Amino acid sequence: MPGPDILAATEQILSAFTPERPNLIPILQAVQGKLGYLPRSAMQAIAGYLRIAPVDVYGVVTFYNQFRLNPPGKHSVKVCLGTACHMKGGYIALDAWQRRLGISPRQTTPDREFDLDTVACVGCCTMAPVTVVDGKPEARVDPTRVDGILLSFGREPPAKDQK
Amino acid sequence: MKTVTLTIDGKVIKARAGEKLLWAALENGIYIPNLCAIREREEPDASCRLCWVEVEGQSDPVPACAIGVQEGMAVSTKGEKALALARAAFELLMASHALDCAHCQANGRCELQKIAKVLKCSLKPKRLRLLLRDLPVDDSSPLFSYDPNKCVLCGRCVWECRKHREKAIMGFAHRGFERRLTTFADEPIGADRCLDCSECVKVCPTGALTLK
């Protein structure tokens, strides 16, 4: 999204809030909800509106897991690393995602199709291991299921050796 | 003004009621290791975890910066438990501090050196492993340089910078082990916003912020 649009969108959101520090997190959530991430110019505009130092906005943004500084991919893949998921192979699912998407957590594929991230626990421990794909929790995700989910997005797993 | 009488390491002292133990001790010439304490702060940061003391009647050591003086209080800065905690905290800090005294501008006036002496610890961690962050030194300001690898996150410079209110440029960002003193979007200090008051350099207890 080009610069002026970012500012226009940010300002529109700001106008719904009073310029008070306790509104900082709800504002950041609203801006990220709209733009998908928190561009530098948006953070500066927010700081200006709340009359706080831009570094303070940056401090809050980098503190919380929810906020991101780069535009997201089209689909979001969040691997749950809760205790139950870990014991039932959440780390194996994460490995499989990393292998198939070719990226590490908190990265986006070069074609901007997929984001890979981890989440502390989504509270679906009885369905472990869980991966949240585009907001929908997927139960019992093993490496085979990873391939199945990717297939539903039109991504073929690497071709098997021809025998 | 109401004063109270207490003893620290056997020495009887008087202090303003409501004063924190750390300041009462320092004012009376009793040094307790500390890095994050700032007199003007209303609420102590209590984050460096160095100023442990033992108060008679309490089983566990307490941070002197956070405890108010009380009439008749008996305090020891040399208790084994308190010293053990202070040493442990100091060793943790030093395990993540880029140690290079010989080439450091702060050599001789560095508070880490002073604390090591008081606590009778080595500057070099013995049992812990070195965990350095290896961040780039910021030399962009015309007045001073910032070496994040020597920073102990005491926050004194942030407190000074904060006096410029929304024009402040320094703050803490990121979280956990990655937490560091930095600027908006981690951009160079000299980029344009710094007002060059260099008050931050004056309060830095280590060689993290040094004049050019």
Add this chain to the structure above:
Amino acid sequence: MNPINPAPAFRELRDKAGAKLRRLKDGKTVIMVGAATCGRAAGALDVLRAFRDEVKKHNLDCPVIEVGCLGHCYAEPLVIIGKPGWPPVAYGYVNPVIAERLVNEFILGDNPCPEFVLAALAPNDLLPSFQDFPRARYERKIILQNCGLIDPSDINDSIANGGYSALAKALALPPQKIIAEIQKSGLRGRGGAGFPAGQKWQACRDAQGTPKYLICNADEGDPGAFVDRALLESDPHGIIEGMLIAGYAAGADRGYIYVRAEYPLAVERLQIALRQAEDYHLIGSHILGTDYSLEITLFQGSGAFVCGEETALIASLAGQPGLPRYRPPYPAVKGLFGQPTVVNNVKTLAYVPRIMANGADWFRGIGAADSPGTAVFALAGKIVNTGMVEVPMGTTLRRIIYDVGSGIPKGKKFKAVQIGGPSGGCLPESALDLPVDFDSLQNAGAIMGSGGMVVCDEDDCMVEMARYFLEFTRRESCGKCTFCRLGTRQMLEILTDFTLGQGKLADLAILEKLAGEVGAGSLCALGRTAPNPILTTLRYFRNEYEEHITLGRCPALMCRHLIAYYILPDKCERSCDACVGACTVEAISPDKKRIKVIDPEKCVKCGTCLPACPPQYNAIVKLSPPSEVPCK
């Protein structure tokens, strides 16, 4: 005391709700689909759609309602059908095909399809009921009473089931009397520390300054705990009612619900519930016509585990990074915006209306002397009946795991139970006869925490478990204080070396000492309890550490660097290629004799081949250390 009696206003609401509900449900068949997050993960929304389509196709006058979690999460998606003339019946593992059959055979016909029945909700002569389950004898539902049985997005359903009646009763009393009742009940905070709730309210009431705040802490971040989520998704009005009573007693002027953004469904249901309660004048000004007013704002946490700590939560509400501060002053005296503030956990607040409705003596009569009431646990991990259970305090761990949870699946051996998440500990077999209450758990090295109970069997490595939790606390440490910021990282380094087979025995002593120091020296509870997983595993499973260090062997065959997969040549069947097809990285190929061989260079140790090998061959094994694999 309120000069205006809240009773008439409440009676009016109750009559209205009852009438609305009768119009909706009376004399009709009702389908209730459990669609909390875990139900949804298992496919509840597809089931919901299938029911709706089928009901529409046959033009039936039969409401299909989304409800919350009944606690039998192992059997999700779960559906309850109430049909006149029948006891309400719960069906487990429902899919769209079963949904279609249930409509055609049970709702249109008279066949309750016993093959899909989990249990009837009431004892009867035809079908087994939940009361016949062994767990029914040990469970005691107080705060989970309504969960999965009422429509969480309809305030009328809540009111018709007793919701807000305790509020009406409470508002007729002076606040001091409510505090006295809660203090008499012995209610302790369910967030972790078990601090008496009444005492907190009293401190806030007595503190100088207005406005005062009440915060519902719904930042349930413990990995492995999901009770707060299930409560918010299943019975949000129960929590709101608890807040209204607590706020009235503590003298609060404004309320906040701090809920994790990772719980989007809980957020959605809370938003609906708050709007409905506002429409009914149950929140806002002049509640039930009295002089009491409380606004409630929903605040979404942005993903920081440390914000479960009350001072960090307060900082976060004020627009700051979630850094805890030194206590005292406690929030009850100096909290949000420097004002007196009560912070109560979701579960704590859920008990409040029940206690007000039934009295302190009733509550004291349940559970243990110093921990009255019930304990709610999220059972997960290697246990048959995963899900949510509520048992009286004082129930033994053995009873919860074996009688309520039906034990360990696949005939495996119990190894440990992890209670209280990253702040808790791993307790061994020998601790199973401990009664579960705040104090006994603490003595054993664990904590009640937010009720996560994860069962580990023989395949779970305790060193890896400790490493996992330290990685969690290291990642979630706010970084403010020296011990937590640097100490958790130092400990993680040591533990990681152990799981890689690179540890030294001397590290064990360093780790133990450091764990003690971080526990004693950290600023907040996150850091102070972070070493618990290490200390308990060292206390109860030291031999596992030693095997990792001295033999490079992981006895549970879990640590990936210390194991290798191996196909036993004399067991492998030439004509079978199951593992070859299953392997996702093409590490398995047949040799000249068509015996399958794993290429250790390519193998990522994901374990997908293990269940793929047909049980009649059972040719694939894990070996530790990897050098156990025979050379060709």
